[in-house]
Amino acid sequence: MEMHAFGTLNYVVLLVYLTAIMLVGVYFARRQKSADDYFKAGGRIPGWAAGISVFATTLSSITFMSIPAKAYTGDWTFLIGQYVAILILPFVFMYYIPFFRKLNLTSAYEYLEKRFDVRMRLFASLSFMLFHIGRIAIITYLTALALIPFVDISPLTIVFLIGVLCIVYTFMGGIEGVIWTDVIQGIMLSVAAVLIFVMICFNVDGGMTEIFRMSAEADKYFPAEKFAWSWSDSTIPVLVIGFFFASLQQFTASQDVVQRYIVTDSLEETKKALITNAKLVAVIPVFFFAVGAALYAFYTQHAELLPANFNTGGILPFFVISQMPAGVAGLIIAAIFAASQSSISSSLNSISACFTSDIYHRLGKEHSPQKTLFVARAVTVSAGVFGVIASTYLIMSNESELWDAFNSLIGLMGGPMTGLFMLGVFVKRANANSALVGVIASVAAVLWVRSATDLNFFFYGVIGTLVVVAVGYITAPLFKGKSEDDIKEFTLQHQK
Template identity: 30%
Template structure:
């Protein structure tokens, strides 16, 4: 603790006090479950947009992305070049369904489209995968506190979880969003300081790029059609686009921010923030990792996620370690608070209120939301401890684990939006087939002599989702036959309903009906083209 220094401690403590103050201030307006789950629904779109960015760009990115680039070079960036395509699909197709429902949970849409069983199954899949995500996020932050302060990693996990639970239970989603704004500012300030020093260090940028090119670390667009390698263009633009559509469009934690917007235009603008900013952010993180590879001459690290911290410590800039500690703590607390809030919202809206207390009061649902927030925080602790000591980039490990779940999730929402003949019975069979097929591919099935097939984890979403769609459609046709009309909650069904009832397709200049593309959303396709051109040029440098 003494080595950390008074100035560094002052920075961290000031940040923690600011976070707690925001949580307490936000709590004044929380008088109902709706306030807890969606806030006042009067927050500015830019705050919601920063929250969308900060929730996904967590400490996993701050620590894991440089570690990943240190190992694989700029090729790893291909996994994160697809955000314009992702946001284009989400705001055009999925977001209008969820926003128009007015419900706090996106899984209510599935009940309208298929039935209560589908809603419950997908909500359970979300909760199972999200609590694992929560655990890995807090472990990423514990790397920082242990490295910098010497606090035992298990104690660090307990302290961080307790702090996040405190302000999330009190302030709800509004506290989450406004602390996200503070936390994102600190996170990007920390990254900027590190990048500035790398660019102005003893090795000129031109020489650094030359060394990276010689080491094969500068190739950002790996066009080899090799399904055993994760960071390729085909995996990034194909498989990982589907993966991130699930993260941003079929994930309660992310969509909940858009549902808190006062208009659908604000909801879409909040998502456009990530569509335009996502690549720039991840390019910065991966460039830091590549430049660190040059700085440390490619020497392997026992714990790769500490690379950026080792470099910052070597700079000996007063207050820098405190800023980085605050940055990584802020990123962690941002993602963790969003995770706990979405888990509590799903628990109350999709289970407690749906099955156990349909006629409860707002006050009962509010206290239930707080109780479930605490419950999920406690459940995440032993899972966090299990993550301690895991090797490699924690960002890559988390994304790999998440790939097991996204195929079934995306296929379910996709079939709901675009399939005419899918039924609930067929869909449930398809979901089971999705997990079974993926398990056999990844682990094999020795009783039948089936060996595992070596395939990179980005393609899990294609395998799982493809199996889900194929089996669902076949089972639906066998069990119920062809359906005569489009369901009201499909994209064609919604457009037919709007036309039949003479409903306005736009609200304040933004499309309310699913399947219609707004002007600013078209710009995302142009932005994606510019990203491809930039990366094509970038990998020729040096």
């Protein structure tokens, strides 16, 4: 495939973006006086900024590129998942956020110790940290891999720009720096999606009307066969169920999102964060799918512009580099960097929060705020370095299967983690030992389903969550738990 020169102007635009992100980290570094500042921003974050941060955190560079590719080659059915994520937010606000804010948690998994015991806290926290170290490596690697064919930047340089700069500004600015860079990056992602779509419209004969007509003619929106039930294919009913539990995991059991609930100064500001996120999720992903439809129309009309045997997974960066004006292309590539960095920086800070709260403080003696801040920053650097080293190894060896399998296996812990929170909040009779039995049964069930059946992967989270709740409920009478007074403020009954 032809390598397209990135060009001086595009380099300048990318450099300006990277410099601006670094300056944000430098600016907020002076506010990091304690671990509370580093992980909670002292409650100084407005709700709208926290909401944009949640949106940017959950949208990685792989999503930024894969959604248009999916719409280009397939259809729009995965758009359903975005709206399921919106519908779940009132449920999260009513039943989960009051616990997180009232308990003033640094790590979401502190709740699991208060409700059950330290074993459940450590299981969830370690699962989260391992998964996100793997996630950092995978996102960095796949971003570099996607850009290599289209820009004359070496893959190791891409890994350095994404990984090392994330480490630096997360190290300096803490969660406050992360959130305000997320705001910049979230705006960049949104503007880039709209800009790409508009520019393709001007290059398609017949414009926007023709784009949507061609997609309708090719039945690329919501094909009738996708409404059928299936155990193995990602049809619409499966997507609705799968995305419901995936969103539940993300918004109730994942530290990188839950941490955004405690950086504002009031419950009302947290509500604004969820509303802001919902507005962005309702609008921006539509443009990503529309970009895929526009690319389909453009390359159908201009098939000669597409190289033979082209890997359509890179259709978006290929169009950006080959068709967009210099400067604008640099801005879009910067947006891809932004999508990657917003996810990675959030992972770094949340890994640090989990280790500091769940391991360093919980299993050690009391430490001064200054020593805790030092450890928090050291963990940020360590996690980032592990991610960069792993990404570099993948680039050098050109082998991703092992890490993909690792990422998939650790990701299967999301269901059990979600089930633990659900069990704690909604099942008053559940206790620490019944929760442990539920987790063991859940992990075993998901691993068996994964290895012995062809069940669609969207069901893994469903099974993982429901088995914890069911087994935790059924086995509760077999074990002695905490007294009702000890758990009453950690269950739903107390909230009523």
